Amino acid sequence: MAKTDTKTQILDAALELISQDGLKATTTKAIAEKASVNEVTLFRHFESKEKLFLAVIDREAMVRFEIIQHEIEPSGDLVNELTMIGSFMSRGMLGKANFFKLMVMEVNRYPEIFDHIGAVPMAAIDMLEKYFDKAKTMGIVRNDVDSEIMAIAFFSYLFRILVTTAFLGDDIFMKNRTDDGMRQFAEIFVNGVAKRSD
C-alpha cells in the first residue's frame, strides 16, 4: 500500500471517530483499526495523537467549497432562487458536517480552531449579503433592512439543519420534510407571515 493511501485512510478514520466521540474518548487503537492499519503505523506517520488531530484539521480546512465562492445574479423570482440557493448551500455544508462537529467540540481545548469554524458560514453569509445587495438595486428587495441581517436571518435556517444533522443525525425539527421545508421557508422569508391588506 502506498504511503499516501495509508495516510489518507488514517486521516479519514480519525475524522470519523473523533467527530463521533470527541478527541479524548477516541483511542489511537480504534483509529488504527478503522483505518485497517497497525497502530504503530499511525504513530510512524503522525508522531502523536494530537498531531494526527491537527493534521485532520489542516486537511479538512484546505478543502473550501468553491460552491459558495461565486456570486449569483438575482433573476427576479426570489422564492425559487432562494429555495435553490438554500438547498445548494445546505447540501454543501452537510458534506462537512463531521468536520464541523469535530471543530465545535474541540474548540475549547484548541482555540486555534476557532477561525476555521466561522470560515464557511461567513462565506455563505457574505454571498447571500451580496445577493441581497444586488436584488436591492434591481428593486425587488426592500431597502430599509440591512442586507447582512437578511443574510444572517436566511442563513440561520440552514445553520439549524447543519447543527441538528451533525449532532443528532438528522433534522429533528423538520424530520423528513426538510426539502419541502426549504421552499416554504423561502416563501415566508420573501413575503413574510403577515396577511397582506391587498
Next chain:
Amino acid sequence: MAKTDTKTQILDAALELISQDGLKATTTKAIAEKASVNEVTLFRHFESKEKLFLAVIDREAMVRFEIIQHEIEPSGDLVNELTMIGSFMSRGMLGKANFFKLMVMEVNRYPEIFDHIGAVPMAAIDMLEKYFDKAKTMGIVRNDVDSEIMAIAFFSYLFRILVTTAFLGDDIFMKNRTDDGMRQFAEIFVNGVAKRSD
C-alpha cells in the same frame, strides 16, 4: 456542610466542567477541586463518574422553564410581540446553554439523552405554533402557510443564537448586535424581504 449542599456543589461543578471539556476529558479530581470537596466525597455521593454524569442530567432535565409553558395571545402588533417573545425565549434557552452543550456532545455515547435535547425546543416551537394559529384566526397572519413551519422558521433564528453561544461563547455572526438583530429579524419575518408593490 450539609449533605445536600455538597451534592449540589458537586453537580454544579460537574455540569460546568463536563460541558466545557466533555465527559471523558473531565476528571473526577478536577470536579472535586472545582466543588471544593475531596475527591473521595464525590465517590461517596455518586459511586462513579458515570452515575454523577447521569445525576447531572436528571437534575437539569427536571427544571423545565415554566416560561414557555403558557400561551400568548396575539395583540395585533406582530413585529413588536415576536421581538419580545424571541428575546424572552432566547434568554430562557441561554440560561440552559451549558446543559444543552453537554447533552449534545454526549448524546452519541448516551442515546437515552436524546429525548431531553428536543424537549425545550419542541416546547418553544409548540408555543409559537399555537401563537400563529391564533393570529391566523384573528386575520393578521397568512393562512396559506403551515403554522408549524412558521414556528420552526422563527425558532431557527433563536437556535442559531443558542448554538453559537453555547459552543463558541457568543453569537459570532451577530456579535454585539444580537438584541437589535432580534427586532430586525422579526421585521423580516413578519413582512418579508421583498419590496412591496404598494
Next chain:
DNA sequence: TTTGCATGCAAGTGCTTACTTACATTATGG
C-alpha cells in the same frame, strides 16, 4: 538479486485516572 522503504507484529514502559480502603477529623442534633 539486492537495496531500501513501508508496514506488521509482539511486547513492554510509563503515566494517567477511576475507584478503594483505612483511619483521622469535624460538625451536628438530641
Next chain:
DNA sequence: CCATAATGTAAGTAAGCACTTGCATGCAAA
C-alpha cells in the same frame, strides 16, 4: 456532651492508553 453522620487525608490498586522498541515481512525500484 455524646453519638452519629459527613468529610478530609493518605496511600494504594488496577486498568486503559499513548507511545516505544526491536525485529520480521513484503514490495518496488535499481
